[in-house]
Amino acid sequence: MVIDFGSISNLPYEFDKIFSGVFNPQQYKRRKIAYPPVNMGEDNANIYVHAEMPGIDIDDLDIAITPKDVVIKGERKLPEGRYFRQERISGIFQRIVAIHTNIDVDKASATIKDGVLLMTLPKVSSTAPKKVAVEIE
Amino acid sequence: MIEETRTNKDMDEIDPATDIVETENGFFMYMDLPGVKKKDLNIDVEENVLVIAAKATKQAVDGEIFIQQEFGSGDYRRRFNLAVVVDPDNIRANLKNGVLELFLPRKNATKPRKIKVSQSD
Numbered sequence: 001m002v003i004d005f006g007s008i009s010n011l012p013y014e015f016d017k018i019f020s021g022v023f024n025p026q027q028y029k030r031r032k033i034a035y036p037p038v039n040m041g042e043d044n045a046n047i048y049v050h051a052e053m054p055g056i057d058i059d060d061l062d063i064a065i066t067p068k069d070v071v072i073k074g075e076r077k078l079p080e081g082r083y084f085r086q087e088r089i090s091g092i093f094q095r096i097v098a099i100h101t102n103i104d105v106d107k108a109s110a111t112i113k114d115g116v117l118l119m120t121l122p123k124v125s126s127t128a129p130k131k132v133a134v135e136i137e
Numbered sequence: 138m139i140e141e142t143r144t145n146k147d148m149d150e151i152d153p154a155t156d157i158v159e160t161e162n163g164f165f166m167y168m169d170l171p172g173v174k175k176k177d178l179n180i181d182v183e184e185n186v187l188v189i190a191a192k193a194t195k196q197a198v199d200g201e202i203f204i205q206q207e208f209g210s211g212d213y214r215r216r217f218n219l220a221v222v223v224d225p226d227n228i229r230a231n232l233k234n235g236v237l238e239l240f241l242p243r244k245n246a247t248k249p250r251k252i253k254v255s256q257s258d
Contacts, residue, residue: 079167
């Protein structure tokens with residue numbers, strides 16, 4: 001859940017945002033998806049989970065990995081002060097990413113670089129694809 | 138006939154989310170630029186227009202095949218008109234963990250001043 005107080009304190013801007021959403025559907029779509037936005041990929045050895053979370057330290061994050069899913073929990077704190085414009089979302093967020101492969105929980109790792117979280121989740125060796133030679137008789 | 142199609146996701150331009158906080162000495166601007174490295178960030182001031190342009194680098198690990206994609210490597214671009222109170226020569230910028238922090242100082246003449254009151258009787 002992300003609490004966005006910006007809508008209360010900056011109402012005229014919210015109208016602008018609706019208009020820009022109408023004229024720029026791509027941007028609108030981006031705003032509506034769960035936070036943080038997640039990309040998922042794989043290669044033969046690992047599952048990779050990328051999440052866009054600028055300005056969040058790895059200490060403010062709580063990542064729980066189970067064999068079935070990854071739970072990313074955290075809090076985004078913004079500096080206090082008199083806000084002239086507020087667009088960045090803040091507050092507590094949680095996202096559960098389902099992993100449809102058996103992964104080795106003990107060997108999983110996570111790093112943050114340039115505001116993007118990268119989790120490397122090694123596949124259990126039995127689920128890595130094996131090549132089977134087929135002979136034609 | 139073969140026609141060239143443009144389905145490149147990288148072509149999208151994104152307005153980065155920006156906060157502006159006002160203080161006595163100037164304005165702090167915070168801009169979310171996830172995936173942007175220092176070398177891919179350009180900040181220009183031209184006749185009181187501040188232009189911030191950046192490019193997010195591709196996040197994929199070598200050999201990775203995407204299963205699900207919600208964000209791409211995109212171009213960020215945003216323009217701001219600077220108020221006359223801002224001193225454009227002393228803008229400071231710092232990029233940390235995907236957030237660009239800009240400090241736009243006020244011109245000295247526009248800082249709030251306390252006026253001393255003397256009393257004579």
